[in-house]
Structure formats: C-alpha cells, structure tokens
Amino acid sequence: MSRVVLHAVVSVDGFVADPHDDPGPLFDWYFNGDQPLTAQDMADPAPGGLRVSRTSYDYVRPEWDATGCMVIGRRLFDITDGWEGRPPTGDHVVVVSHRSRPDGWHPEASYHFVDDVTAALRTAQELAGDGTIAVAAGDVGGQALALGLVDEVAMDVAPVVLGTGKRFFGSLEAQQLLEDPHVVIRGDRVLHLRFRVRR
C-alpha cells in the first residue's frame, strides 16, 4: 500500500485560502528564494515560476519526486484547469467529483474522475505504484482523514492569520489524534511540519 499524505500550505489559524480560494500571502515562500522548483526542475523555468529557499527546496523536492498520484477535489481541478493535464507532482491524478472529465479535455492525461473519497483512494492506490499518494487538503482531505485513509498530515505553515476562508480539514468535525511531528523545518515564511496519524 502506498503511503497517503494529506498536504497543503496553511495559515496559523487553519485556512488554506481565503473565501474566494485565494491563498494570498500563504504562498509567499513559493516565490521568495533562489531555487527553481518545477515539476521537472527545468533549468530555465517560466517567468514567475516557483523559486523557494534552499531549506524548503531540500524538503519539498524529495517529497514531490516521491509522489506517485495526487487526489484532489473538483474545485481545485476547476480552479487550475487540472494544471492543463500536467500535475505538479506525480504522473496521475484522481479527481473526486460527481461530474466526469470535461469533453475533449486532454484525453492523454492520466486523470481519473471518481465520485467518492473511498473509491478515489482505491483508484489512487492502483495508480501510485511505489510512489506516495498526495491528498489535497480541504473537504476531500478531511473526509479521507475521517475515513481512516490518511497516514500522514503535512502542513506548510505560513506565519499568517487569515481570519476566515477554506479550512485545511474542510468541514470535518471528527476529532483525530496525531503523533508528535517527525518533521519540523524552519523555512523563510514557512514552517514545514509533518505528523503521522495515530492509529
């Protein structure tokens, strides 16, 4: 079984974006360093591409490389237009959605539209191979946690109070114990934390 990691950048008050899905200053650390960070680490990334600090690069790069499959909600798919068929990490994406793939949308891309979280994780396990499964935070991530399908919670905590917005664990209302963090890395405008889920 592939390891399932629930991940997002998050404010100190637990939000991954404002009410309009804008992450605002949460993403400052993606652009304040000198290490280009792209799906393939292109030598000459696009202008405006991610450039993180060395500290964050050394943490994020291996995690991205280890990803086999992403699991995301329909909203993130729609906002990003599915990254135009090229996911930022991994080769496969499972979209939790009652609606299917848009007509004619990148037919070659390994994107799979599945209508519940349990089935989505099962599909992701088939696709991920030796890689990890990265579940996007939000409603899908919170449901996966509540269903006992998450092994680790990875929070990139930005030193920002958002006050309101989209929550890391979505509308989850169940209590869940985690282990003490096994990763605590101090970046520039981000604190990288990882917690294993207590069974």
Add this chain to the structure above:
Amino acid sequence: MSRVVLHAVVSVDGFVADPHDDPGPLFDWYFNGDQPLTAQDMADPAPGGLRVSRTSYDYVRPEWDATGCMVIGRRLFDITDGWEGRPPTGDHVVVVSHRSRPDGWHPEASYHFVDDVTAALRTAQELAGDGTIAVAAGDVGGQALALGLVDEVAMDVAPVVLGTGKRFFGSLEAQQLLEDPHVVIRGDRVLHLRFRVRR
C-alpha cells in the same frame, strides 16, 4: 509599555477547545511530564496538578514568571471561577466583561472588570509593571490582535485535530501577517511556537 502576548494551547486546526469549552487532549502535555508547574512551583503540588516535561518546563516557567497581568474574557473567568482569585500567572487580571465583579467575590484579589478590549489593555498596561501582559486567545484575543494591540502570538500546538470548537482568534476575520517564528520548541505532545506580529 509592557509586551502583549496572545497565548493559548491550540489544535493543528486552530481550536482552543471543543464547542463545550473542553480542551480535551489539547492539555495532555500539561500532565505527561515529571516537572511540577504551579503558580509558585510548590515543592508538593496538589494531586492532579500540572506536571510537564523538562523541555516544556524550561520554556513555560520563565514565561509565567515574566507575566505581570492577564487579560481574559468573561467566559474563561466564569469557567474557572477566576481561579478563585489566584491567577496562574502574574498578580493581576483584567476581565473583559459588561458585567462587574460578582458580589462578594474575593474582594482582596486584583481583578478588574472592564467592558471593552481597548480599555482592558490600557488597564493591563497600568497594572503589569515590568511584566508582560498575557492575553487569552479567543474572542478577546482576536479583537486585541485586530486592534493592533498584540506584540506576539504564542501557540502551544497540540498534535490533535479537533474538527470544531472555539477558535484561537475568535471570530476575527481580519488578515494579519506575523514574522517567522522566533521560538520553535518540540515538547512531548506539544510544539511551542512564538511569532512576533508584523507591523
């Protein structure tokens, strides 16, 4: 001016207690060590008193000793019965409340009932002397932050997802940037973080 610190123990999703004001597993670290932690560090604290790890003690003890005055909401006062007139830290308490001191309640205790947050912080500044002012998280703390009256945010993060409950920043909806944390200390069932508020 005394330094103003907004503080609480908090879940990874930003809650300081469940909807019934029960902190539940957030407070495990207060009882899982061998260092007694009391207002006066009594050699023989009451049974069931706080006993924290050495790591947490070395962080918390100086902070408690440095506190001159606490600022709390009426709800915390009511839940704790004002700690029966003996605050856990500092010698003075300002309670933000439209209601005054209960008749006959510990007339000797330096508790001051003030009906808005700005006035409460002004009173706390008069009382705190050389000490710091510890503002309890929740609605009072969130309002103080929004009013620009907070210098530092101190979060003792427990590795727990609460899912719902009372929020660290109360009903604050304003965005606020913090500095990168200048304190990151890994305790046992707690991660001690401190952020200065960015001006």
